[in-house]
Amino acid sequence: MLPVKYELIKQCKQSGARLGIVHTPHGDIHTPVFMPVGTQATVKAMSPAELKDIGAEIILSNTYHLYMRPGEKLVEKAGGLHGFMNWDRPILTDSGGFQVFSLADLRNIKEEGVTFKSHIDGSKHFISPEKAIEIENALGADIIMCFDECLPYPCEYDYAKNSLYRTIRWAERCKESHAKPDTQALFGIIQGGMYRDLREESVREMVKMDFPGYSIGGLSIGEPKDIMYDVLDWTAHLLPENKPRYLMGVGSPDCLIEGAIRGIDMFDCVLPTRIARNGTVFTSKGKVVVRNAEYAEDFSPLDDECDCYACKYFSKAYIRHLFKAKEILGARLTTIHNLRFLINLMADIRQAIMDDRLLDFREEFYRKYGYSDESK
């Protein structure tokens, strides 16, 4: 009995995008979906009650960070991540691979696993595929990820190829060591750098292992967006139709639309919450840097088309004041807004799929949002 099942509701006749439901032990997720990131068992500046208010159906948390602090054993004692952070809807954890390769120091990659130093206290650690799954089993998310190597961009072909086959062998070991296949769905990760044959090989090998879902990793790491879209075009259609497809680390409005058009069901990214804490918000007319002096006496909401708590009750002038005065409520309001903006965008995307007009929707959105080369 698989813990996670994908139900395809319909495909957009205009774009091929997929409307679906991912059924999980903690409830259903309507896809395409954007997943807010709760790195350290909390979506920064948000409460779980607020996440529900804005309509978040699933959140992501980071295995590397929770392993470092407070430790997966503590989280397990607290009833897993759901109990620890009081979130009774679905959770997805990454494997820690991305952080080991981007945050930690002095890593040493061997067939057995990776040795690295903590970004917090410099202590030495070793994570293998088995160890990553052991941690993810303790954390208890509904969806967990295989331990993989995340390549830099650009990356030489030979290195990418060797790495890919190691990531495939690691995926086999992850699957083998997964102790809770009935309650946690382990997703395979498609890697292979920006090389078409390696990406296709990755899909073939991962699909052979018959995971309950697949993610596409190693993207949005500095490559031009055209290349990212190419990789999606090469890979997504090769993935099984009856399994969810998750594009890791991608969350700007244009990428969400382009990803959906290319058959992606799930997305996550720290971008919307991170820029929010710096005073930048998405709006229906493009990005707004609310800290800017031009908003000092602007008593209109961040986005007059938004229905979030920040837009219903507060002005740009007030939110700018909160940022200038370094008040916590500022980051809270912009975070609520950015997440609600993306959740509303995903609902619009789903409606456009239902109406077979996602390509039209894209054009309308880009025109209104004022997409320039800068933002694309």
Add this chain to the structure above:
Amino acid sequence: MLPVKYELIKQCKQSGARLGIVHTPHGDIHTPVFMPVGTQATVKAMSPAELKDIGAEIILSNTYHLYMRPGEKLVEKAGGLHGFMNWDRPILTDSGGFQVFSLADLRNIKEEGVTFKSHIDGSKHFISPEKAIEIENALGADIIMCFDECLPYPCEYDYAKNSLYRTIRWAERCKESHAKPDTQALFGIIQGGMYRDLREESVREMVKMDFPGYSIGGLSIGEPKDIMYDVLDWTAHLLPENKPRYLMGVGSPDCLIEGAIRGIDMFDCVLPTRIARNGTVFTSKGKVVVRNAEYAEDFSPLDDECDCYACKYFSKAYIRHLFKAKEILGARLTTIHNLRFLINLMADIRQAIMDDRLLDFREEFYRKYGYSDESK
């Protein structure tokens, strides 16, 4: 027509404490009341919706800070403080006197007013009684304060006496220049240092001016609590029975109880929110420093007798993790808890007055809370 009226419901037969209602243009306040402090037009880490959830009936904001940033003219354009910060219940503003005398640099006190430098950018400013009231009129709080000199502790008798008479003259000028007596109630402030005759003289002169309410200032500035209680004993009973009495800057649980027993109706203090942001909470069994290692695996709530959002849904272990990981939600949860704790305490005090047993309640509370000399 006075904008603020005090209705005495009953006096505790055991203690003499007053149960009452302060009627204001933005609603009723049940007294004795604790007022959360929103220094910069926001109660730090809280949203207005959360303040309502925990039962806050009135909040305080600081004239000095709002004058500095974003400026009272901007707040006025936004519809006053109520509109600017989206708070439709009563607001009280202080006069800025306390901050001018404690935060600002290089002050120069003359009969006309005070010259000082901004704590933000070092710019030079001058505030007179007339200017303070002009700012408070622009901010638009329901209850506003006279501009006064706050003495240090200890303070020589002669200085305290001269200062007191100047504060009395300033109060006359404040009253004279108050442009909105029909919508904003201007309270007089009792000063006089720790000298009984000066405090009594202060009450006599202020009462002559027939303010709609009176505050007792210059306390909780480093003096032993016994002296503070002496000052309350000397002054409160001399104040008119039909006007609210506000003890400024006092908010520890014991002081709230002792103040109520001495006939005080209103209290404010940054202490509960400030210590919350450092990871310290009030509980029914005394203070808890939730950052401490002893709570790392404590899965019980901050206070098992509390009904706040933090205590209903989160453990000490989780909140400690949030503090260790420097996550905003940590300060949010402890702030919600500390404010709810004090609001519940005030409700208990009001019930004890109703039942004519506030002295008994004090004994029970101190025993349970484990009051020591340290905390007293």
